[in-house]
Amino acid sequence: MMIAGLVLLGLVVGILGGMLGVGGGVFLVPVMTLLMGVETHKAIGLSTAFIIPTMMSSFVKHYSAGNVDLKFAAMIIVGGIVGGYLGATLAQHVPGAVLKKIFGVFLLITAGRMILS
Numbered sequence: 250m251m252i253a254g255l256v257l258l259g260l261v262v263g264i265l266g267g268m269l270g271v272g273g274g275v276f277l278v279p280v281m282t283l284l285m286g287v288e289t290h291k292a293i294g295l296s297t298a299f300i301i302p303t304m305m306s307s308f309v310k311h312y313s314a315g316n317v318d319l320k321f322a323a324m325i326i327v328g329g330i331v332g333g334y335l336g337a338t339l340a341q342h343v344p345g346a347v348l349k350k351i352f353g354v355f356l357l358i359t360a361g362r363m364i365l366s
Contacts, residue, residue, distance in 0.1 A: 262299070267307040272300035278352060289345035297337070 258280065262273045274296035281292035311317050340348060 259299070263303045263306075266303050267310065270307075272296070273303055274300070275356065279356075282349060289348045290340065293340060293348065297333075 258277075262276045262280075265271070265276055266273045274293070277296040277299060278289075278292045281287035281295065282289055287295070308317065343351075
């Protein structure tokens with residue numbers, strides 16, 4: 250039953266990620282930490298690994314629909330690679346409880362801005 254639940258979680262998060270343009274961490278980190286009891290650092294690492302296959306399948310579909318500007322994407326990707334490495338390095342030095350709070354504040358600010366815009 251645990252395997253089926255995890256596959257279903259991946260399916261739901263994959264659908265939401267493909268629809269909304271998120272890598273999955275917005276959904277996976279809270280589910281893993283709050284509902285499954287996964288330690289924050291591990292949940293972040295797992296959600297980061299989840300991004301690669303979901304991003305590739307979503308990218309192919311969006312690219313084939315003409316929704317990707319490759320030059321624009323390339324510039325963002327360069328910064329994202331460096332920023333991702335620096336962020337992951339920094340996260341190793343921040344306690345899990347603090348990371349959870351930072352993540353929550355980020356989600357609240359993002360949600361508020363999207364609702365009000």
